[in-house]
Amino acid sequence: MDHFLYRNGQLMAEDVPVTEIAASVGTPCYIYSTATLLRHFQLFEEALQGTDHLVCFAVKSLSNVAVLKVLGDAGAGMDVVSIGEYKRARAAGVAGERIVFSGIGKTRAEMREALEGGIRQFNVESEPEMQALSEVAVSLGKVAPITVRVNPDVDAKTHAKISTGKKEDKFGIPISRAREVYALAASLPGLKVVGIDVHIGSQLTDLEPFRQAYRKVAELTGVLRAEGHEISRLDLGGGLGIPYARDNNAPPLPIEYGAMVREEVGHLGCEIEIEPGRLISGNSGILVSEVIYVKSGEEREFLIVDAAMNDLVRPAMYDAWHDIVPVVEPAAGAEAQAYDVVGPICESGDTFAKARPLPQLAPGALVAFRSAGAYAAVMASEYNSRPLVPEVLVQGHQFAVIRRRPTFDEMINRDTIPEWL
Numbered sequence: 001m002d003h004f005l006y007r008n009g010q011l012m013a014e015d016v017p018v019t020e021i022a023a024s025v026g027t028p029c030y031i032y033s034t035a036t037l038l039r040h041f042q043l044f045e046e047a048l049q050g051t052d053h054l055v056c057f058a059v060k061s062l063s064n065v066a067v068l069k070v071l072g073d074a075g076a077g078m079d080v081v082s083i084g085e086y087k088r089a090r091a092a093g094v095a096g097e098r099i100v101f102s103g104i105g106k107t108r109a110e111m112r113e114a115l116e117g118g119i120r121q122f123n124v125e126s127e128p129e130m131q132a133l134s135e136v137a138v139s140l141g142k143v144a145p146i147t148v149r150v151n152p153d154v155d156a157k158t159h160a161k162i163s164t165g166k167k168e169d170k171f172g173i174p175i176s177r178a179r180e181v182y183a184l185a186a187s188l189p190g191l192k193v194v195g196i197d198v199h200i201g202s203q204l205t206d207l208e209p210f211r212q213a214y215r216k217v218a219e220l221t222g223v224l225r226a227e228g229h230e231i232s233r234l235d236l237g238g239g240l241g242i243p244y245a246r247d248n249n250a251p252p253l254p255i256e257y258g259a260m261v262r263e264e265v266g267h268l269g270c271e272i273e274i275e276p277g278r279l280i281s282g283n284s285g286i287l288v289s290e291v292i293y294v295k296s297g298e299e300r301e302f303l304i305v306d307a308a309m310n311d312l313v314r315p316a317m318y319d320a321w322h323d324i325v326p327v328v329e330p331a332a333g334a335e336a337q338a339y340d341v342v343g344p345i346c347e348s349g350d351t352f353a354k355a356r357p358l359p360q361l362a363p364g365a366l367v368a369f370r371s372a373g374a375y376a377a378v379m380a381s382e383y384n385s386r387p388l389v390p391e392v393l394v395q396g397h398q399f400a401v402i403r404r405r406p407t408f409d410e411m412i413n414r415d416t417i418p419e420w421l
């Protein structure tokens with residue numbers, strides 16, 4: 001359920017016609033719905049109601065500071081994977097004590113800044129990282145709260161590029177080695193073990209892999225407690241999938257996920273953290289684009305739009321499906337035409353959809369790519385010297401540009417010509 005619906009023949013973003021936003025900021029543009037962001041955050045809150053918990057939004061999925069403020073003000077914590085994301089969360093008014101720091105390559109400089117600014121915990125992913133964090137904490141006279149991310153070796157049954165919990169993946173430490181790694185943690189100065197962390201992948205459409213992973217974490221909790229470690233917090237990661245196409249099997253709901261979490265770890269008396277990104281931000285955004293040309297190939301009709309793979313890379317990178325809908329609602333019974341929807345970039349990979357049935361569209365028509373809130377604007381680049389797409393936030397009847405489109409001068413002036421040229 002999201003707040004991008006047709007009303008009077010027009011696609012609306014909450015109570016604002018998408019055409020009005022496109023006319024005001026130009027295309028392509030990203031539009032986010034505050035109500036949809038909050039609704040999906042609340043679904044997790046409801047799913048974990050009655051447990052001691054913190055829902056930490058995965059900032060990597062959508063990191064605009066205005067979006068982070070919407071969620072932070074609603075009570076979300078944040079999961080960050082770089083000091084840049086940490087700074088964004090802080091700029092959105094989120095206290096350091098509500099921010100968890102994940103990622104396999106945290107640098108000493110990043111550790112230092114997070115420790116000085118305040119941090120809820122570091123999710124440590126390796127022994128060398130643990131050693132480095134210990135040294136940094138000691139040098140600052142601080143104690144770093146940590147969990148260790150364990151790799152439970154379960155198959156998340158998702159796209160290979162976004163699976164993270166199998167033993168061949170680069171993440172976490174093998175769960176079989178957890179005891180020795182926790183023993184090391186306990187022996188190092190400047191560290192305080194607070195719990196265990198696990199994250200097995202993204203866009204999971206089945207609860208079973210989560211269940212297997214959480215069961216292993218529950219077992220490990222007992223083992224580590226018996227060895228004298230204080231395990232009071234379990235970070236269960238993110239990864240719950242969303243429906244990208246309206247007609248496919250819907251992934252499990254947060255309420256079902258929450259029930260499973262309680263079954264598997266509810267008896268342990270631990271504080272529960274989760275790190276959802278996509279489920280909160282994914283269906284909260286659309287990418288609006290204008291048709292530039294309709295080109296008839298020998299066998300195919302190409303809809304050439306002004307958005308491209310640099311703006312939304314998911315189809316090119318993961319063969320991802322995004323629903324594409326016209327901004328003006330097609331008349332009932334309008335004939336469909338199969339289009340290859342492509343961007344202007346000089347690569348065949350710049351294809352959003354092949355033979356996609358759409359109503360007949362003419363140059364100047366607007367289309368919206370749905371489910372474009374997560375891993376969309378954040379993964380954009382300026383390839384082909386295309387400016388980053390502006391972002392707009394809607395709340396009820398109002399909308400605001402929350403990141404403007406850079407000018408070409410701004411883009412070009414970031415480059416400098418050395419004096420010897």
Ligand code: LLP
Pocket residue numbers: 058061079102103162199201202203237238239240275276277278279314318374375
């Ligand atoms: N926690 C950790 C440690 C993660 O690595 C991730 C995502 C999350 C939480 C949030 O997962 P989510 O709830 O959003 O599934 N670019 C890819 C997705 C990459 C996910 C990376 N890690 C895509 O567009 O599908």
